[in-house]
Amino acid sequence: MVFSWQGDPGCRCLLLSLLLIPVWEAGSGQVRYSVPEEAKHGTFVGRIAQDLGLELAELVPRLFRLASKGRGDLLEVNLQNGILFVNSRIDREELCGRSAECSLHLEVIVDRPLQVFHVEVEVRDINDNPPVFLEKEQKLFISESRMTHSRFPLEGAWDADVGVNSLLTYKLSDSEYFMLDVNSKNEENKQVELVLRKSLDREEAPDHNLFLTATDQGKPELTGTVQLLVTVLDVNDNAPTFEQSEYEVKIFENSENGTTVIRLNASDRDEGANGEISYSFNSLVPPVITDQFRVDTNTGEIVTRGNLDFENTNLYKIRIDAMDRGHPPMVGHCTVLVKVLDKNDNVPHVALTSLSLPVREDAPFGTVIALISVSDSDSGVNGQVTCSLTPSVPFKLVSTFKNYYSLVLDSALDRESVPSYGVVVTARDGGSPPLSATASVWVEVADVNDNAPAFAQPEHTVFVRENNAPGRHICTLSARDPDAQENARVSYSLVERRVGERALSSYVSVHAESGRVFALQPLDHEELELLQFQVSARDAGVPPLGSNVTLQVFVLDENDNAPALLPGGAGELVPRSLGAGHVVAKVRAVDADSGYNAWLSYELLQPAAAAAGGARGPFRVGLYTGEISTTRALDEADAPRQRLLVLVKDHGEPALTATATVLLSLVESGLAPRASSRAPEGAAGAPTALLDVNVYLIVAICAVSSLLVLTLLLYVALRCAAPPGEGAARARAAGKPALVCASAVGSWSCSQQRRQRVCSGEGPPKTDLMAFSPSLPPCPGSTGAMEVPQASLDSSGKVGGFSLLFIHIFII
Template sequence: MKNKELKLFFKYWMDARESQYLGKACAMAFSWRESLEVRRLLLWLLFLTTWEAGSGQVRYSVPEEAKHGTFVGRIAQDLGLELAELVPRLFRLASKGRGDLLEVNLQNGILFVNSRIDREELCGRSAECSLHLEVIVDRPLQVFHVEVEVRDINDNPPVFPMTVKKLFVYESRPPGSRVPLEGASDSDIGANSQLTYSLNSNDYFTLAVKRSDEEIKSLGLVLKKFLNREDTPEHHLLITAVDGGKPELTGTTQLKITVLDVNDNAPEFERTVYKVRLFENAPNGTVVVVVNASDLDEGPNKDIVYSFNADMPADTLSKFHLDPVNGYINVKGNIDFEDTKLYEIQVDATDKGIPPMVGHCTVLVEILDTNDNIPELVIKSLSLPVLEDAPLGTVIALISVSDRDSGVNGQVTCSLTPSVPFKLVSTFRNYYSLVLDSALDRESVPSYGVVVTARDGGSPPLSATASVWVEVADVNDNAPAFAQPEHTVFVRENNAPGRHICTLSARDPDAQENARVSYSLVERRVGERALSSYVSVHAESGRVFALQPLDHEELELLQFQVSARDAGVPPLGSNVTLQVFVLDENDNAPALLPGGAGELVPRSLGAGHVVAKVRAVDADSGYNAWLSYELLQPAAAAAAGGARGPFRVGLYTGEISTTRALDEADAPRQRLLVLVKDHGEPALTATATVLLSLVESGLAPRASSRAPEGAAGAPTALLDVNVYLIVAICAVSSLLVLTLLLYVALRCAAPPGEGEGAGAAGKPALVCASAVGSWSCSQQRRQRVCSGEGPPKTDLMAFSPSLPPGPVNGDREEQLGVDVDLSAKVSNFFILSKMTLFLHVSTPLETF
């Protein structure tokens, strides 16, 4: 292996972090025909270098002053991104400071120089200079950190403070004495700023360069032999400074040295270099140092005046003040560590001799940092609002922090306000990502005020805050919900078509379209007709209307479901059950049943015998179906002075019985007019005509045979009826007790959390108001009535009859008492059956 090739390989190896040198190093390692161990060693070194480079962030290198379009790196390929997804995913660059220096071609993914890069303008004299880029892509949000090192080139020549400098040197100055000079400065770094000096050839002066511990070069003229003002009053010298760059750049300054006569001794300082430390932000008037010089001469030649050297920079002169008599150097301006960390002050001590002589010293003031800069917070690339179903780890915002202080004072830590579902994740140096740490629920908390606090490590620490308002975007995760699963409303029959029944309302805690609720019927069949022919619901308001008049006799209960559905994607919905009870109105007159219109009555019947019965029914229910019977006196009886007739009719039974014993004076044909009337408002009536023929007992065997049976068998019939009533009452009572026990058992077995279900006890059922008035349902029980589409009526109402007053004999009083007792028992039985609400009675009333 040749030494030249080995050197070239190591050059590529040192630059292997840059992609253009990596391939060259690999090619050379495989092409050498040396021993296997040598090749393995070289490849191992190359692997370590590339692994170290790949383990961190993507790094590139570019020289300063590169032309527009200069290739930097294939950033898309190095970040693992496909070229086709750069534009759809909104590939973009973001950098701290100037963001237009570098650009990416979205067609080929190449990072190139976009505008002039001046390293000295970006980083000054700093040894490291890099551009920190943030590559941001969306869908999903990803952040990559790219560091582009800006390499220095030798583009700045050395510069002296003055192009022509005038010096005054006494002719009596001994050889070897040194005249200090201000050296040149170079804005470049490294080898490009390493300066060498040369002096044009002459007989009297030579150039001396000394390097101090602080890497500060002290430049001076050293006198080689005595000067003779009479021979040469002025000397013109040229000092040239050459930097170490390639190609080399030079700077020059001319020295005009005037030879002075007389003075023997120049003032001398105690120390040639004073080193002091000063905290930044020291108040004006603070004493930095006291310089002291002495002169061996006598008289005025011994008096010394202190002054700053004429070559001092204006910035240094604005920061410090020198007492010309005592040599005190005081602070007079703002001392900022972040601006300047070290001041080099040249102090001259000039005596008052003629000509005056000058002594020189250097004061090095090192500025110490204090914690006087608060951290800086910058929040960018916000991904707002955040969906409430966003997965954990979703990046919300990017945050960068910085502190101009150094050391511990510049170390910044970030924290969040407590009790927020977010956290900070450190991504790269002083960069943080605000990410989702726990699940969101917009219905509980629609937005969060997140306060980011950055605190440095100084004593006392300084902090800064920045606020981020995170809005939580809604997703359709809540279905519309009704206040309760079942609603009850009462409507009178014969309503007007299109009448408003009630209004249903469902609440959806979502927002916007996800909370816009529409209502619809859950279609089903009601008998032979569709539900939509009876009722309709307004899609937006939830108002329920009856499309046609309802008939209690046809339909007592209309039970159906209404669906509430939101406008989300996908839509969510829920149902509510609506029970519409159709209340009865007195719209049906009593109807007479056939039979009992003509009877043969034996004249031998005594008082209290039933001779006929009027049968009538009413299609209504409740009070509207409760019938009463009244015997209308014929006109002849009324004309006869209102004499009482031989017959009467039971008020609630319709039975026609004798009021007295029949005699020969009674007409053989009796025509009775019975008025049947219900208890509705207003009451409806019907009339029945009953024809009775009074015959002798021998002419009517049936009548004569029935009379004794009616007279003697009445107690037996009543006894049988009482037995039946007792059996029925016991059966109904047993059924009621069994029902109550079953209900209590189910309530005790119900789990404690089912209070909100359809069968929850203790929760009152909502009843809508209707035109019939205000109705309410008990909070302890819920009435259940089956829909009637043809079965017999289930609600029976019985009342204790009040017989019309009138004089009766002893037999009649006894018979009347039996009738009243029988009627009362029948009434109690019907009231008990009304309480159970489930007993179906189809047997005609007259069987009792």
């Protein structure tokens, strides 16, 4: 601390030794210090951070701050060293007036976590105020007939200091007529009287000028002086007198106007006009007395005229003069001490400070939400306040110091159940009847990302027709998150995976905000019958939470594939000796569609030339088998070369068709294989029995040669099936080769094969002649089966959900 002292060096050392020791106590969460008033800026008060158990490094991060009731700038804390010092001028008289005790109540608040400490700094009085008289001069009128030792009350001085600094001694200037007498009955009413020590003679000395000096007992001593103007009066030599020089009365505050305080009675030994008395307030009475009381001039009754407030002033000192009507008039004096008694007329005051809102729903028990201070201007039990909470809320009040509470969390919070609470703090005093006051605080519960977005169901199924337009909206997915704001803002995304050799994102996309799912390209039922994937919903919380939903997109078939003719021989040799009902050829076709769209039927558009007279043609085709058989026995009238045009049609809406041209050559029986009336048997399509053993050797040689040529043709056809540049891609997409077989009826196809282009070694690709063997079971190991590229497979090894069909090509 830094002090300036002008007094005795010994006293100065003693005072410095006392002031350099900060007075503090740590009990019930309170620290006490002491500082003299008028201390200079920067004067050391105490090591507040150390005394409160706080680390210097955490003062700034924890938002260490100082708050005080009233003047908040008198003291300050150095956040670098944790020292509490004087920041601005402290005037004890301005803060506490005449109160014997004067202290500053400080609230030290730190956050993270929130803590509050209570510090009281006692402001010690120094002798900085000299005694002051209300008037610069006091006039006294004294009759010359007054006896010696007569007493004349004087208005004493007033010192704003307290304690020893306000104890006054009085000294009168030298006078042969007067002396001073100070009667110290009590500190509240010290009587200063001028005593006549020698009879007055108006003719010798009509006036006397005296000086009254008041000196306090502070260090250093301070003085005040007032001039006493004594006028010597003649004639009336008896002044009125009261029964007591001092009266003490008690009255309750808030008494009605006109309530009688006391009735005074003064007497005068004189007779006539000199003995008639009138009462009045002394001229030196302050205005506050005349505002609150009035005195009846005739009866001496003092009554109230204003509202008495204990909290404002609890003691009044009234000086009454009793003046006779003599010439000159004489005056008697008395003092009335009016003590005001307290009543429970002030409701408690509730103040909510340092609100820490909103409160996170995952806040731990004991989290401080608000600081509450209560006060009551009444005294005694009337000023004792208790607090309670209503209604039933997950909070409680914890008393931290006298009339100070903390509102803390007492049970778990769930914003999704109760987003906010209305808390009412009720303060009730101990008076009779008790008075109460309330304060309300609305506690908002801050959201924590503790709920993941949830879909209404874990799986959704939608149906989409193939060949949809690119960008078509498939469906809208929606997930609900009960959290708030960013924690409830849901974004959607695909759970990426591979669909065959392609990424899922090449087929579909999902809008991140709306959850709308779109098809990015036309879907092909023949390529992909079921597209199953997951969509993820994530909120924007930290950390984000999410969930997935499975979406099954079934691609519905449309009749978008015409029947495709399988490659085969360009012509057949038919013996003229065949009778009716013999199968001579077969048209083979498949349809990449499924269901009714792949159900094929055959129709002969251009039958062979009929016999003269409108006879029907010699050949017909099976409606669902594609087998070309004779309708009658062949004769010489039939042309040697028959050109048949077969129409292949599916059952879609609208129906799609394809045509095949079959060339038949009629030969003599010895030059052609023997016809058979039943379908070929065997997966490899074994050749029919030879009609003549004599040509066996020739047919065998021809068969071996045809096998060699057909093998070469098939190789070339497979190489030409994909356009240049697509062969590698199709090879990668195909994977292992899969066989496709016809169904039991010979034309029903459930294959999801892409249409293949078959090329011969010379000229454009041919698809008009097909050899088909009905009712042949799948024989993946048969030597006559043709391998075609495998379609896109699902996880079960099926193409579009159906078993692979095998196409058997018979070598004639």
